[in-house]
Amino acid sequence: xxxxxxxxxxxxxxxxxxxxxxxxxxxxxxxxxxxxxxxxxxxxxxxxxxxxxxxxxxxxxxxxxxxxxxxxxxxxxxxxxxxxxxxxxxxxxxxxxxxxxxxxxxxxxxxxxxxxxxxxxxxxxxxxxxxxxxxxxxxxxxxxxxxxxxxxxxxxxxxxxxxxxxxxxxxxxxxxxxxxxxxxxxxxxxxxxxxxxxxxxxxxxxxxxxxxxxxxxxxxxxxxxxxxxxxxxxxxxxxxxxxxxxxxxxxxxxxxxxx
Amino acid sequence: xxxxxxxxxxxxxxxxxxxxxxxxxxxxxxxxxxxxxxxxxxxxxxxxxxxxxxxxxxxxxxxxxxxxxxxxxxxxxxxxxxxxxxxxxxxxxxxxxxxxxxxxxxxxxxxxxxxxxxxxxxxxxxxxxxxxxxxxxxxxxxxxxxxxxxxxxxxxxxxxxxxxxxxxxxxxxxxxxxxxxxxxxxxxxxxxxxxxxxxxxxxxxxxxxxxxxxxxxxxxxxxxxxxxxxxxxxxxxxxxxxxxxxxxxxxxxxxxxxx
Numbered sequence: 080x081x082x083x084x085x086x087x088x089x090x091x092x093x094x095x096x097x098x099x100x101x102x103x104x105x106x107x108x109x110x111x112x113x114x115x116x117x118x119x120x121x122x123x124x125x126x127x128x129x130x131x132x133x134x135x136x137x138x139x140x141x142x143x144x145x146x147x148x149x150x151x152x153x154x155x156x157x158x159x160x161x162x163x164x165x166x167x168x169x170x171x172x173x174x175x176x177x178x179x180x181x182x183x184x185x186x187x188x189x190x191x192x193x194x195x196x197x198x199x200x201x202x203x204x205x206x207x208x209x210x211x212x213x214x215x216x217x218x219x220x221x222x223x224x225x226x227x228x229x230x231x232x233x234x235x236x237x238x239x240x241x242x243x244x245x246x247x248x249x250x251x252x253x254x255x256x257x258x259x260x261x262x263x264x265x266x267x268x269x270x271x272x273x274x275x276x277x278x279x280x281x282x283x284x285x286x287x288x289x290x291x292x293x294x295x296x297x298x299x300x301x302x303x304x305x306x307x308x309x310x311x312x313x314x315x316x317x318x319x320x321x322x323x324x325x326x327x328x329x330x331x332x333x334x335x336x337x338x
Numbered sequence: 339x340x341x342x343x344x345x346x347x348x349x350x351x352x353x354x355x356x357x358x359x360x361x362x363x364x365x366x367x368x369x370x371x372x373x374x375x376x377x378x379x380x381x382x383x384x385x386x387x388x389x390x391x392x393x394x395x396x397x398x399x400x401x402x403x404x405x406x407x408x409x410x411x412x413x414x415x416x417x418x419x420x421x422x423x424x425x426x427x428x429x430x431x432x433x434x435x436x437x438x439x440x441x442x443x444x445x446x447x448x449x450x451x452x453x454x455x456x457x458x459x460x461x462x463x464x465x466x467x468x469x470x471x472x473x474x475x476x477x478x479x480x481x482x483x484x485x486x487x488x489x490x491x492x493x494x495x496x497x498x499x500x501x502x503x504x505x506x507x508x509x510x511x512x513x514x515x516x517x518x519x520x521x522x523x524x525x526x527x528x529x530x531x532x533x534x535x536x537x538x539x540x541x542x543x544x545x546x547x548x549x550x551x552x553x554x555x556x557x558x559x560x561x562x563x564x565x566x567x568x569x570x571x572x573x574x575x576x577x578x579x580x581x582x583x584x585x586x587x588x589x590x591x592x593x594x595x596x597x
Contacts, residue, residue, distance in 0.1 A: 103488055108478045131481065146531065153524040154567075167561050171509040173499070188523065208557055209527060211564040215510040217498050218365045222390065225365050225491070226358060232488040233495050239476050240432070250430040251474040 080242060083183060085111040086231060087148045087194040089202060094119045096198060098128030098136065099228025105132035107235035108242075112139040113148045113192075128228070145206055149192045154182050157194040157202050157210030158230055160223045167213045175214045176237035180245055193234055198227055266314040274317060275301060281321045284330050339501060342442060344370040345490060346407045346453040348461060353378045355457060357387030357395065358487025364391035366494035367501075371398040372407045372451075387487070404465050408451045413441050416453040416461050416469030417489055419482050426472050434473045435496035439504055452493055457486055525573040533568075533576060534560060540580045543589050 086104055091097055097120060101112055112135055114120055120141065129136050142148050149155050156175050159167075170178065175193075182189045194210060196202035201224075207213060216225060216233050225233070243250045266274075279297055282288035288296055309317070345363055350356055356379060360371055371394055373379060379400065388395050401407050408414050415434050429437065434452075441448045453469060455461035466472060475484060475492055484492070502509045525533075538556055541547035547555050568576070 099485060099488070102485055105481045106477045106484050106488070128485075130485070146527070149527045152527050155527055168564070169510045171499070172495075173509075182524075186523065204557070208560045208564070209531075211567060216495070217502055217509045219367045222364045226361055226387075226389070226487065228485065229358070229362055229365070229488055229491040232484070232491055236431075236475070236492050236495075240430070243476055250432075250476045251428045 081109045081238060082111065083189050084109060084179060084191045084193065084238070085113050085148075085152075086235075087113045087115060087145070087192050088117070088227070088231075089115045089145055089148075089194060089206065090197050091117045091120075091227065092198050093227075094122030094125040095128045096227040097122075097139075098125040098130070098132070099226070100195070100231040101125070101129040101132040101135040101139070103228050103232035103235050105135050106232070107239040109235050109238070110135055110138065112136070114139055114141045115145050115148050116143055117141065145194070145209060149194070149209065152190045152192045153186060154179065154189065154191045154212075155194060155210045156192070156212045156214050157207050158196065158234070159207055159213040159215055160201055160218070160225070167207065168211070169213045169215050172214060172216055172234050172237040173241075175212065175234065176241040178212065179238060180241045184245075193231075195227060195230060264311045266309045266311055270311070270314050271304065271309070274304070274314060274321075277318060277321045281324055284325065284328060340368045340497060341370065342448050343368060343438060343450045343452065343497065344372050344407075344411075345494075346372045346374060346404070346451050347376070347486070347490075348374045348404055348407075348453060348465065349456050350376045350379075350486065351457050352486075353381030353384040354387045355486040356381075356398075357384040357389070357391070358485070359454070359490040360384070360388040360391040360394040360398070362487050362491035362494050364394050365491075366498040368494050368497070369394055369397065371395070373398055373400045374404050374407050375402055376400065404453070404468060408453070408468065411449045411451045412445060412447065413438065413450045413471075414453060414469045415451070415471045415473050416466050417455065417493070418466055418472040418474055419460055419477070419484070426466065427470070428472045428474050431473060431475055431493050431496040432500075434471065434493065435500040437471065438497060439500045443504075452490075454486060454489060523570050525568045525570055529570070529573050530563065530568070533563070533573060533580075536577060536580050540583050543584060544587060 086100065086109060088097060088100060091114065094117070097114065097117060104110065104112065121136075125136060126133065156170075156179070159169075179191050182191060193214070194202065194206070196206065214234065216230060218225065240250055275297065278300065279288065282296070283290060345359060345368060347356060347359060350373065353376070356373065356376060363369065363371060380395075384395060385392065415429075415438070418428070438450050441450060452473070453461065453465070455465065473493065475489060477484060499509055534556065537559060538547065541555070542549060
């Protein structure tokens with residue numbers, strides 16, 4: 080789904096971070112990795128941290144310069160942690176994702192690069208000047224430098240979120256859909272009323288609720304159970320508890336207490 | 339700013355991931371880390387990956403059980419990659435952040451836990467049932483398990499984004515107006531480089547750019563043209579202007595000025 084988006088890592092020092100970036104990419108559905116003059120690559124540490132994203136590593140393209148990495152790109156975004164003397168159009172990761180998706184939607188020939196700099200010093204001013212936008216990940220000004228894999232993770236995550244939202248796809252699992260339908264059907268108002276009547280009765284029977292001094296007990300319980308959107312299976316459980324409580328304290332269906 | 343939010347890591351195997359989580363937290367302004375029964379801790383690998391977030395590690399509390407870690411919490415959210423048989427309220431990281439901020443705003447005594455499970459198997463069903471919400475990070479269904487530090491990074495990032503937005507603070511360093519020309523084919527990076535080379539040459543020829551004192555002229559022009567997302571028609575126009583300028587001032591293709 081992101082075959083026209085490449086992640087470009089410039090002059091990475093630690094091969095483990097290349098693996099971390101590959102894993103973060105694959106987690107979010109990105110596959111194209113370009114390495115500009117990596118210090119150590121290939122390297123077993125890259126493999127180890129990729130933790131299964133070996134296909135992304137195997138497909139990684141190694142080039143000598145940033146120019147090569149982005150030559151055919153129609154949109155180049157560079158991550159930047161530092162404030163620069165020369166102001167540049169800066170976007171946060173969410174806006175960056177939105178711009179990427181905008182271009183993918185309207186331009187069949189779009190080729191987009193997300194460029195990440197060195198672990199210690201980021202991208203140079205010259206490199207940043209080759210990017211149309213600078214992406215700033217909002218961070219603690221006193222501790223602003225993210226791990227390289229973590230930075231790739233944030234951008235890749237925003238891309239996936241933006242993609243899913245535009246496709247009208249859920250951004251989370253619908254656990255309810257995968258389960259037994261009966262679990263999903265909410266209790267009706269009538270069910271709830273029957274339950275509250277039963278509950279009130281039991282609370283009186285166990286001596287917790289004094290009808291002469293009801294305080295705000297029932298309204299509070301109504302509010303509590305109302306808020307949780309009880310489903311029918313849960314309703315049956317709650318009713319069962321009340322019935323069993325009544326049995327345990329020796330109350331018959333008639334409501335009279337056995338002697 | 340998040341002193342009432344704790345990150346809880348359950349039964350972590352690799353101490354490097356504890357360090358990665360601490361770094362991600364500090365990057366986003368989180369400070370409180372609770373470790374439930376970590377396999378190896380303290381450990382130099384935690385220190386190494388924390389990469390300066392030593393204060394977060396130093397302040398980490400180590401406890402024996404999840405119950406202890408969350409006992410005083412008013413809101414507990416657990417991350418979950420897997421589908422479960424028991425349906426549960428599931429939120430994506432953005433919704434999770436929104437709920438956390440909601441509670442921090444309205445409840446002075448709020449104490450909130452974000453719980454992360456084991457690297458290989460996540461949280462158990464029992465542990466997940468102690469959480470009011472399950473947070474699902476949207477991911478590639480075929481490769482869904484994020485690195486632990488990366489998962490902490492995504493949630494911490496969403497918390498910071500939500501916080502900054504509610505405070506009306508910028509989520510990035512600068513905001514300059516940008517233009518999208520959606521119906522036109524953008525110039526490529528290569529086209530732009532050729533243009534800048536040509537432009538620089540002409541600016542020297544007309545005496546506007548002094549190579550001995552370039553000031554910030556070229557970076558500023560790069561910023562300007564980078565920002566407007568030049569399309570190919572515009573590129574041709576701009577190149578045409580340069581060529582015509584050169585003709586007008588009497589420069590030949592050789593670069594010599596006519597007398």
